[in-house]
Amino acid sequence: MSGLSIVMEGPGNYINWGVIQISVANLAIIAVMVLLFILALVVPFPSHDEDSDEEGHSR
Amino acid sequence: MTTSEGELSTRQTADPKNWTNRLRGWLEGLVPKGEALPDRQPVYVASWIYVFGVLTLTSLVVVIASGFVLSLGGVSWWHVSSLGHYVNSVHLWSTELFFGFMVVHLWGKFWMAAWRGKRALTWITGILLFGISIGTSFTGFLSQSNFDSQWIGAEGKDGINSIGVGAFFNVLNPGQMLLWHVVLLPLGVGLITLWHIILVRRHGVVPPLDADLEG
Numbered sequence: 066m067s068g069l070s071i072v073m074e075g076p077g078n079y080i081n082w083g084v085i086q087i088s089v090a091n092l093a094i095i096a097v098m099v100l101l102f103i104l105a106l107v108v109p110f111p112s113h114d115e116d117s118d119e120e121g122h123s124r
Numbered sequence: 125m126t127t128s129e130g131e132l133s134t135r136q137t138a139d140p141k142n143w144t145n146r147l148r149g150w151l152e153g154l155v156p157k158g159e160a161l162p163d164r165q166p167v168y169v170a171s172w173i174y175v176f177g178v179l180t181l182t183s184l185v186v187v188i189a190s191g192f193v194l195s196l197g198g199v200s201w202w203h204v205s206s207l208g209h210y211v212n213s214v215h216l217w218s219t220e221l222f223f224g225f226m227v228v229h230l231w232g233k234f235w236m237a238a239w240r241g242k243r244a245l246t247w248i249t250g251i252l253l254f255g256i257s258i259g260t261s262f263t264g265f266l267s268q269s270n271f272d273s274q275w276i277g278a279e280g281k282d283g284i285n286s287i288g289v290g291a292f293f294n295v296l297n298p299g300q301m302l303l304w305h306v307v308l309l310p311l312g313v314g315l316i317t318l319w320h321i322i323l324v325r326r327h328g329v330v331p332p333l334d335a336d337l338e339g
Contacts, residue, residue: 094224102228105172112170 155325162325169329176229177324183222184317188310190215195306199269199298219261226254238330246323249316256312263305266295273298 078089193211202212239247265276280295
């Protein structure tokens with residue numbers, strides 16, 4: 066039945082910008098991944114400073 | 125000459141021409157002692173960007189495990205069973221997460237020039253994994269046994285033929301595509317993943333650019 070439902074679905078929404086054509090769904094996924102990347106860089110990681118040794122290693 | 129129970133012959137274990145000895149020496153030298161599963165890391169690893177490699181690996185484990193379960197029921201199982209449909213969805217969404225995490229991992233490693241410090245082969249095996257993983261997912265789309273897979277096969281054959289490999293890799297042959305998907309390509313992904321991880325453990329996690337002390 067899932068195959069039939071795919072056929073019955075609409076063509077989806079697309080964004081056209083010059084030679085670039087991308088579906089809104091794919092663009093949204095890329096935007097979420099870029100956001101995730103930025104968050105991974107700026108959100109502080111829970112640290113355990115008391116576990117750090119003199120050589121700069123931590124658990 | 126007799127030996128007591130549990131005693132080993134040192135003469136045999138030291139023989140460099142013995143294949144078993146050489147294999148053992150090679151295996152023992154793959155990763156520095158204590159680095160196979162370390163419980164401590166340099167402090168710069170305490171960043172979320174360093175988590176995405178392990179997230180990718182974790183997703184791959186779920187992909188392979190759900191693929192094993194799907195192979196028990198066969199390619200059409202998910203069309204006729206709610207359990208099969210559920211396992212198929214786990215397989216699909218773990219693959220989506222696998223690629224999402226892998227691409228963020230790739231971005232992070234690219235922008236910190238992770239090939240520094242004799243880590244070029246680690247980078248190359250990562251790129252290889254990215255390419256083979258795309259091929260594995262492509263053959264997975266062709267193994268859905270529905271109209272979607274027929275459409276993708278019909279659209280993909282022209283691209284495959286245009287690069288001259290259609291005679292050997294026929295995307296309109298679902299049996300061939302299924303075997304590539306469940307045997308050949310996962311074997312490649314698994315072995316190169318193992319190689320990639322061994323290289324990471326051998327050379328350590330790459331430091332950030334501003335913490336580079338290796339020249």
